[in-house]
Amino acid sequence: xxxxxxxxxxxxxxxxxxxxxxxxxxCLLAVLVFSIRPGAASSAPTRVVELGLTETTPPPSCPxxxxxxxxxxxxxxxxxVTGFQAIAGGLxxxxxxxxxGKIVAxxxxxxxxxxxxxxxxxxxxxxxxxxxxxxxxxxIGVLRRIEGSRPPAYKLLRQSPVQILNPYFGRRVIxxxxxxxxxxRGQVVAxxxxxxxxMFAFNIGDSNTWRGSxxxxxxxxxxxxxxxxxxxxxxxxxxxxxxxxNARLLYTATVVKMAP
Numbered sequence: 001x002x003x004x005x006x007x008x009x010x011x012x013x014x015x016x017x018x019x020x021x022x023x024x025x026x027c028l029l030a031v032l033v034f035s036i037r038p039g040a041a042s043s044a045p046t047r048v049v050e051l052g053l054t055e056t057t058p059p060p061s062c063p064x065x066x067x068x069x070x071x072x073x074x075x076x077x078x079x080x081v082t083g084f085q086a087i088a089g090g091l092x093x094x095x096x097x098x099x100x101g102k103i104v105a106x107x108x109x110x111x112x113x114x115x116x117x118x119x120x121x122x123x124x125x126x127x128x129x130x131x132x133x134x135x136x137x138x139x140i141g142v143l144r145r146i147e148g149s150r151p152p153a154y155k156l157l158r159q160s161p162v163q164i165l166n167p168y169f170g171r172r173v174i175x176x177x178x179x180x181x182x183x184x185r186g187q188v189v190a191x192x193x194x195x196x197x198x199m200f201a202f203n204i205g206d207s208n209t210w211r212g213s214x215x216x217x218x219x220x221x222x223x224x225x226x227x228x229x230x231x232x233x234x235x236x237x238x239x240x241x242x243x244x245x246n247a248r249l250l251y252t253a254t255v256v257k258m259a260p
Contacts, residue, residue, distance in 0.1 A: 101258050169198065
């Protein structure tokens with residue numbers, strides 16, 4: 001996978017001066033986030049946190065590998081769902097805001113699915129386009145849990161613009177928000193995938209679990225996934241009835257603490 005980080009605005013049409021400012025902003029956030037990671041020696045109060053950040057990030061699962069027309073290394077993506085990690089790398093509730101703040105940016109780590117049929121590959125992009133829709137897209141949303149709901153239900157409070165992901169396959173991309181989103185302590189940042197996205201680490205340790213916006217009992221069949229609907233109606237509530245283990249959604253959200 002190509003090691004490269006891109007900073008993109010919502011419209012991806014920055015004048016050069018503003019682009020340089022935003023790049024500097026990204027570097028500053030990286031320094032601030034590093035300074036508050038677990039184990040960092042600092043007595044200063046936390047002002048910036050990157051939700052979903054862990055010590056290591058597993059690679060996304062694509063491309064796959066085929067030998068004699070048999071898939072020996074699977075390519076796995078997610079689609080038609082809104083989800084968030086319950087545990088990431090052993091860290092519980094990694095997307096729950098620890099304070100009232102503003103989400104100023106979010107990132108997603110993308111695999112590079114194969115685009116051609118070959119001796120050891122299949123045209124994965126065309127398959128997912130046909131199965132889940134085209135192009136590859138994602139956005140983030142802020143959720144508030146409905147107290148006492150079992151299985152848990154969440155209300156969508158606000159969401160970012162949709163981003164088309166195809167140009168960034170094989171990279172980690174950061175989307176700076178032109179209009180930062182409010183998030184309150186205890187609320188959750190979820191990833192919404194209207195079509196499909198290759199940001200899925202599959203078959204990894206059991207210290208990685210996530211919840212998806214599908215009905216209980218409709219979690220794994222191809223029909224369940226294809227006919228699923230992500231949570232995109234602001235103000236509406238959806239049940240998160242599916243709980244998955246040994247997998248991870250590879251995204252983060254940068255939150256800046258509100259001034260008192």
